[in-house]
Amino acid sequence: xxxxxxxxxxxxxxxxxxxxxxxxxxxxxxLDLLQGTLDLMVLQTLAxxxxxxxxxxxxxxxxxxxxxxxxxxxxxxxxxxxxQQRGWIAAEWGTSDNNRKxxxxxxxxxxxxxxxEDAAHWARLAGVMGRVLAMQxxxxxx
Amino acid sequence: MIAPLRxxxxxxxxxxxxxxxxxxLKDEMASHIELAMEENIRKGMPEEEARRNAMVRFGGVQQxxxxxxxxxxxxxxxVLGQDLRFTFRTLAKDRGFxxxxxxxxxxxxxxxxxxxxxxxNLWGHLVFRHTADTGNxxxxxxxxxxxxxxxxRDWQNAGTGGDRDSGGRSAxxxxxxRHCFAALWDGAYRSAYVRGDGGAAGRCSSACRIPAGAPSLxxxxxxxxxxxxxxxxxxxxxxxxxTRQDGAPGFVLQQY
Numbered sequence: 001x002x003x004x005x006x007x008x009x010x011x012x013x014x015x016x017x018x019x020x021x022x023x024x025x026x027x028x029x030x031l032d033l034l035q036g037t038l039d040l041m042v043l044q045t046l047a048x049x050x051x052x053x054x055x056x057x058x059x060x061x062x063x064x065x066x067x068x069x070x071x072x073x074x075x076x077x078x079x080x081x082x083x084q085q086r087g088w089i090a091a092e093w094g095t096s097d098n099n100r101k102x103x104x105x106x107x108x109x110x111x112x113x114x115x116x117e118d119a120a121h122w123a124r125l126a127g128v129m130g131r132v133l134a135m136q137x138x139x140x141x142x
Numbered sequence: 143m144i145a146p147l148r149x150x151x152x153x154x155x156x157x158x159x160x161x162x163x164x165x166x167l168k169d170e171m172a173s174h175i176e177l178a179m180e181e182n183i184r185k186g187m188p189e190e191e192a193r194r195n196a197m198v199r200f201g202g203v204q205q206x207x208x209x210x211x212x213x214x215x216x217x218x219x220x221v222l223g224q225d226l227r228f229t230f231r232t233l234a235k236d237r238g239f240x241x242x243x244x245x246x247x248x249x250x251x252x253x254x255x256x257x258x259x260x261x262x263n264l265w266g267h268l269v270f271r272h273t274a275d276t277g278n279x280x281x282x283x284x285x286x287x288x289x290x291x292x293x294x295r296d297w298q299n300a301g302t303g304g305d306r307d308s309g310g311r312s313a314x315x316x317x318x319x320r321h322c323f324a325a326l327w328d329g330a331y332r333s334a335y336v337r338g339d340g341g342a343a344g345r346c347s348s349a350c351r352i353p354a355g356a357p358s359l360x361x362x363x364x365x366x367x368x369x370x371x372x373x374x375x376x377x378x379x380x381x382x383x384x385t386r387q388d389g390a391p392g393f394v395l396q397q398y
Binding site (some may be wrong): 055058059084087096 | 148152169170173178199202205206209210212214
């Protein structure tokens with residue numbers, strides 16, 4: 001086993017790549033996610049897709065966003081644990097389509113309630129931002 | 143109310159299940175990478191390329207683990223634990239320094255305790271001034287004439303010279319003495335019972351006597367006028383002074 005870094009990291013995945021900013025990789029700028037939006041995206045994805053594993057959720061969000069958001073897929077796990085702690089999603093180990101062991105998440109009843117609230121709030125906020133940003137120059141051409 | 147409690151509990155549980163949860167996360171991340179790799183391979187990437195791409199899209203593994211730990215557990219407890227371990231390791235390494243530090247601390251604390259104990263004792267023997275007005279919310283006019291000074295020793299002397307209560311314990315009896323107030327307010331005696339016919343006020347037909355510590359009083363506390371007061375230990379009533387009809391000072395027990 002070879003070490004690319006001075007610290008010994010326990011996991012075999014760790015010995016090559018650490019965070020490489022995606023901008024550098026992709027050569028284009030992506031949208032940074034606003035605080036709290038990831039949780040809402042995860043909730044909505046689970047509500048729409050039923051039971052999914054972490055990778056599935058991340059993949060789905062990327063697809064829906066048309067690859068426009070900067071999503072380090074790893075950050076989804078913090079979001080998942082947060083949602084679990086609040087009782088909005090539940091998790092259990094299962095097997096994926098191609099027979100891989102994976103942890104599957106699904107939305108709970110209180111999660112659906114929360115989703116409805118958050119979605120309404122988000123829609124309101126987006127509406128306001130849209131109106132403000134669509135403001136025309138009404139004060140003459142000074 | 144329930145939601146924060148639930149989150150706190152969940153965090154606490156996670157704090158004590160660090161190893162299994164870490165292992166679970168590790169498994170989950172491994173399965174994540176494998177799923178991503180498989181998808182890449184299906185798209186026609188060579189295996190090494192597929193793995194690389196999966197890793198890049200995952201982002202920092204260590205960072206994700208950290209985030210996960212911070213979100214699920216009690217990060218401040220982790221930091222505290224680390225600090226404590228570091229402290230003890232450092233102390234254990236430098237024995238000489240540790241010994242000297244402990245001795246100095248011990249000396250400082252010991253000296254402080256000794257001095258404050260001594261000073262407290264001394265204070266108790268010093269003359270105190272106490273008017274009935276300060277400690278007695280319901281004092282009647284007579285309160286103004288209440289004792290102005292005395293020392294704790296006076297009460298104690300009086301106590302040893304006093305008679306004994308029915309239990310045979312030495313009790314401090316001060317018949318008609320206002321000094322008793324000062325003793326009570328001072329906290330020198332924590333218990334008291336009031337004896338006396340109180341007949342002058344016509345409220346206590348017989349001896350008005352409150353056993354130490356007993357909350358049940360035959361007479362209504364606020365009506366008990368006594369001409370004799372006995373104080374003992376572990377009970378702290380509120381008293382006020384009154385003047386009996388014959389002009390002698392008496393005590394009214396207001397709260398017990």
